[in-house]
Amino acid sequence: MPTALDRATNQRGPFIAFAAIITGVAAWSIWGQDLFPSSDPVGEPETWTHDQCITWMKKRNLHPSPLSTTAELIERIKANMRIPRS
Incomplete structure (x- = not known):
């Protein structure tokens, strides 16, 4: 049963x-x-849009401020960019 x-x-x-x-x-x-990762911005940071700067910083856990201007974000990006090793 x-x-x-x-x-x-x-x-x-x-x-x-x-x-x-x-x-x-x-x-x-x-x-x-x-699930669908966005591509990393390429080229010089001076030519990036505000959204591309935010994306670059978020992918590196740099916690961008929503109140920051694009110029401030670009300054932080340049300070955090790594020198390529040869």
């Missing part, structure tokens, strides 16, 4: 829903919140 647990495991709907939730949580933990 089948038990309630046997009947629940024989149904496919709840199993597929549970598998989808587990897959989604695993994907979120692997890729983090930024």
Whole structure:
């Protein structure tokens, strides 16, 4: 005589829903919140927009101030840029 647990495991709907939730949580933990990472700005920082400056600083955990001007952000970016090693 089948038990309630046997009947629940024989149904496919709840199993597929549970598998989808587990897959989604695993994907979120692997890729983090930024599933589609934005590209790093290229070129000279003087030519970057305000949003590109914010993106560059956020990717490096420099915590840009929302009240900063583009000139202030560019100054901080130049101070934090690394010298390329040859």
